[in-house]
Structures are given as structure tokens and as C-alpha cells.
Amino acid sequence: MIFSNNFDNATVVGLIASAIRRDISFGELSPDTRLKIEELRIRYGGSSHSLREALTLLSSQGLVEANAQRGFRVSSATEEDLKDIIQFRWEIEKLGLEWSLKNGDVKWQGKVIAASHVLSKAQERVIVSPIDAALEWDEANRAFHISLMGASDSPRLITTQAQLYDQSRRFILRALRENQLNFLSIAENQSHLVQAILNGDQEAALTCLRLDIEGNLAHVIKDN
Known part of the structure; x- marks a missing residue:
């Protein structure tokens, strides 16, 4: 460089x-x-x-x-580190989504749909070419999660989420490299998450959010 x-x-x-x-x-x-x-x-x-x-x-x-x-x-990357990241990400993103559902409008929903579409296309490419498309998929996944908090009206909450996502990336990408991600299940859950947001169904949206966070990370704990 x-x-x-x-x-x-x-x-x-x-x-x-x-x-x-x-x-x-x-x-x-x-x-x-x-x-x-x-x-x-x-x-x-x-x-x-x-x-x-x-x-x-x-x-x-x-x-x-x-x-x-x-x-x-x-920084270390132990099982305890990962458990802490999963729990902290869940608490922060849960709060951000709750606030977004309360404050969000059609424009916010449109941004969530757009981020979901970009992520869906990136997932299609990373399934075919995991190494070449890994960074594109990871950035699309990051952007999707940020979009979920986009109407929270809390820059500090969004900044904290972004930092936590950065800390979880190496675990997610390790799972990708080792072919441990079930993209079909992940994509189906993300689709349900977006639909729950459009329906204003907070309980269903939060359930799907937790499954999405754990769907990318929890299996790494099992394999440590």
C-alpha cells in the first residue's frame, strides 16, 4: 500500500x-x-x-x-468473546429495531427493503463464489443490520451497533470460509423479518432478528 x-x-x-x-x-x-x-x-x-x-x-x-x-x-477471539458479542449485539439491535418500529415511516421501510434486496443478491453470489464474494456479502449484511436501526434517531446506538458488528465479522467470515452457513435458512428468516417490519409486528420482527444474529454466529460456538 x-x-x-x-x-x-x-x-x-x-x-x-x-x-x-x-x-x-x-x-x-x-x-x-x-x-x-x-x-x-x-x-x-x-x-x-x-x-x-x-x-x-x-x-x-x-x-x-x-x-x-x-x-x-x-484482540482475542474465544468462545466467551463470541457469546458476549452475540448477547450485546442482540440487546443493542433489539433496542434499535424497537425504536425504529415506533418512529419509522414508509421511507425507512423502503430503505430496509432495498438493503434486503442488495443482501439477497450478494448471498446468491457468495454461494457460488465464497472467497471472491465474501467481502461484498459481508458489507451487504452489515448494511442490512444498520438499516434496521435507521429510524431509531440515535446516532450513538447505530455507532455502537457498527462497532459490535465489526467485532463479530471474523467469526461470521470464519463460518463462511468453513462452509457452515445455511444461506437458505438465513435468507428465509430475513424475508420473514422484512415482512414483519412491513406488518408492524414487533414480536415477530424481534424473533427473526435474534435468529438472524444467531444464525450467523451461534454455530461457531458449537465448533470451538
């Missing part, structure tokens, strides 16, 4: 953070791996200062751990 002088520091930090985030999510940087600045400079480019800023940003998102004496390392 090479940066020209046209990039300002914030842009460089963002690009480096995005690249490291992707490599953590896809397992290229394993849990508990020590992140040495000089090695990262060779791999990602940028200055030592930019790399430290990027790692500090990822630390605030829970993907990297910082220690004053031992520097930075990739």
Missing part, C-alpha cells in the same frame, strides 16, 4: 485502519497476534505515527488491544 503526498493524515490513517480491519476480519491477522509497527509498515505502508493512530482507532472499536508496556495485539 503506497500513499502519495495528496493524502492527508486522516485519510492515510483511515485507509490503514480499513486494511488492518479487513485482515483481522478475514483471519489474515490471527487473534492475539502481536502487531509490531515496523512489520506493519512493510505490510501496509504509512508512517509509524499513522500506524499507531490506526491501531488506536481499531482499539476503540474492540478489534485491537493496547498495552502501555507490550504495545498492540489483535
